[in-house]
Amino acid sequence: MPEPSSTDQGHAQNNSAPHADQTTTHFGFQDVPLEDKADMVQDVFTSVARSYDRMNDVMSFGVHRLWKAHFINCIKPHAGERFLDVAGGTGDIAFALGRAAEQDARRRRLPIGSRADVTVCDLTPSMLVEGQARAQRLPNPYPQYETHYSWLCGTATGLALPDRSFDCYTISFGLRNVDEPQKALNEAYRVLKPGGRFFCLEFSQVVLPGFDRLYDAYSFNVIPRMGQAVAGDRESYQYLVESIRKFAKQGELEDMMRQAGFEHVSHTNLSGGIAAIHTGRRL
Amino acid sequence: MSQTSRDVDPALLEVLVCPLTKATLTFQADSNELISYEAGLAFPIRGGIPIMLESEARPLEERERAKPKANAAPA
Numbered sequence: 001m002p003e004p005s006s007t008d009q010g011h012a013q014n015n016s017a018p019h020a021d022q023t024t025t026h027f028g029f030q031d032v033p034l035e036d037k038a039d040m041v042q043d044v045f046t047s048v049a050r051s052y053d054r055m056n057d058v059m060s061f062g063v064h065r066l067w068k069a070h071f072i073n074c075i076k077p078h079a080g081e082r083f084l085d086v087a088g089g090t091g092d093i094a095f096a097l098g099r100a101a102e103q104d105a106r107r108r109r110l111p112i113g114s115r116a117d118v119t120v121c122d123l124t125p126s127m128l129v130e131g132q133a134r135a136q137r138l139p140n141p142y143p144q145y146e147t148h149y150s151w152l153c154g155t156a157t158g159l160a161l162p163d164r165s166f167d168c169y170t171i172s173f174g175l176r177n178v179d180e181p182q183k184a185l186n187e188a189y190r191v192l193k194p195g196g197r198f199f200c201l202e203f204s205q206v207v208l209p210g211f212d213r214l215y216d217a218y219s220f221n222v223i224p225r226m227g228q229a230v231a232g233d234r235e236s237y238q239y240l241v242e243s244i245r246k247f248a249k250q251g252e253l254e255d256m257m258r259q260a261g262f263e264h265v266s267h268t269n270l271s272g273g274i275a276a277i278h279t280g281r282r283l
Numbered sequence: 284m285s286q287t288s289r290d291v292d293p294a295l296l297e298v299l300v301c302p303l304t305k306a307t308l309t310f311q312a313d314s315n316e317l318i319s320y321e322a323g324l325a326f327p328i329r330g331g332i333p334i335m336l337e338s339e340a341r342p343l344e345e346r347e348r349a350k351p352k353a354n355a356a357p358a
Contacts, residue, residue, distance in 0.1 A: 038338070119295070128332050150295040153334045158302035160326075160335035165298065 025179045028242030037179035038123060038155060044236045045089070045124040045177075055231050059223055064173075067270050071172060071201045072096045074268070074277055079105035079114045079145060081167040084191060086156045086184070087174020088120035091131030091149070095138060097170070098147030105145040112144040119150045119166075121159065123177075128153055156184035164193045172201040176247040185260035192282040198262055200253070203244040204269065204276035211272050219244070250276050291315075291331045302335045309351070318343070320350040 024031040027040050056064045071093070077083065077100040085094045101116030122128050128151045135149050154160050156171065156178045169188045178184045188198055206212040219241045227237025248256060250267050253276075257265045262280030269276050296310050301319035308317040308326070316325040317333060324340035325347075326333060334340075 117294075123336075125329065125332060125334065129330060132331070148294065150292045151332050152295060152299070153332050153339075154302055154336060158335075158337070160299050160302040160333070162298060162300050162305070 026243065026246040028239045029246065034179055041177045041179075042124050044239050045127055055227065055237070058226055058230050059237075063271060063274075067201060067275050068093060068096065068172065070270065071170075071199065071277055072100055074279065075100075075168065075170065075197070075199050077101040077104060077116060077168070079108065079110050079116060081116050082165065083116060083118045083168045083170065084121065084159075084161065084166045085118060086121045086159070086169065086171045086188070087123070087177065088170075088172075089122050089124070089127040089131060089174075091120055091134055093170055093172045094118045094120045094131070094149060095134070097168075098149065101147060102142045102145045106142050110145070115145050116147045117150075118147055119152065119161070121152050121154050121156070121161075123153065123155055125153050157187060159187045159191055161191050163190055164196075166191050166196060167193060168197045168199070170199045170201075173203070175200055175202050175253075176243050181248065181253075182256050182259065185256055185262075189260045189262060189282055194282055196282045198257070198278075198280045198282070200278040201275060202253075202278070203247065204253075204267075204273050205249045207250075207269060207273035215274065250278075253278055291328050291333060295333065299333060299335065303337060316341070318347075320348065323348060 023034050025034050025037050026032075027037055032040060075097065077097045079101050081101060083094070083097050085097065088094050098116055098118050105114045120128065120131060122131075132151050140146060152160065156174065157180050169192055171184075171188070175181050175184060192198065206215050223241050224234045224238040227240075228234040231237070250269070250273070254265045254267060257278060257280045261282065263283050265278070265280040267276045267278045296317070299308055299317060300306060301308055301322050301324070303324070304319060304321040306319060306321045308319055310316075311318055311325070314325070315328045317328065317335075318325050320343075323343045324337065325343055326335055326340045328334065
């Protein structure tokens with residue numbers, strides 16, 4: 001798989017390039033044709049699939065694990081619920097949801113077979129293959145409540161899943177990579193049952209004064225070099241850094257969620273806004 | 284273990300719909316494809332993973348486009 005050639009030039013300078021019309025979207029700091037973004041994102045993740053989790057550890061000093069743990073705590077998965085994890089890649093969120101649901105079943109001494117169902121949807125087949133292989137190696141402390149995982153390749157903007165079929169939709173570090181985030185939110189709303197819950201964990205805008213400059217310096221100077229050192233892939237990590245800056249701010253994302261139809265929309269900042277959890281409900 | 288022949292999850296097959304039209308799909312076991320007659324596309328299944336991307340789907344040929352009747356005898 002060739003490295004994405006898209007970040008070869010002028011990445012940090014054309015920050016303010018205007019959107020000429022609706023047929024382009026962001027790919028990092030570049031405007032690219034809408035129909036190309038999915039392929040370009042897929043190239044990035046195909047090239048980082050194997051080292052993805054390790055690289056996240058290195059980049060965030062392990063903090064992404066704390067964010068994800070907090071994310072699962074916010075969700076409070078229940079036995080018997082149907083979860084859809086979009087951009088679920090190698091399954092780390094899916095497995096955490098499944099494990100929490102199994103623990104819930106055990107705590108409440110539910111009948112044998114009270115299990116959760118987690119569907120993982122991702123754009124990149126190699127991430128799903130990795131996830132599927134990991135699922136087979138999972139420890140299985142509660143076989144009577146064993147979660148059922150299924151794996152499917154698809155886009156967040158065109159889910160191959162029926163209306164009103166899930167209790168909970170999660171997307172963790174994924175919405176930023178979607179070519180049309182509003183469409184993805186509309187689809188999330190569509191597949192949720194009435195009463196269904198939406199949770200998004202994503203990089204966001206740093207809200208602490210002073211910290212933002214330090215964070216910028218780290219992001220643009222250090223992370224791409226780490227990408228080179230750990231994964232041998234500077235361009236993909238350069239893309240990650242740029243895409244974070246281009247993504248909707250906390251309030252903007254809330255507005256988009258309301259636009260999709262969600263109610264009880266709110267967000268919680270993590271680590272001063274480096275990341276944020278957005279939640280909403282389909283009523 | 285990762286490259287053994289892996290069948291697609293039957294529970295998943297049952298729920299999947301066409302990503303474009305949201306209509307139900309027909310599983311074609313011999314070609315291992317999911318057919319959307321409404322969209323005229325066949326979505327492949329690779330390594331047990333349904334690939335529900337328009338860009339990866341095969342356009343149906345003219346002779347494949349007629350939706351089999353529900354009561355037709357299975358081949």
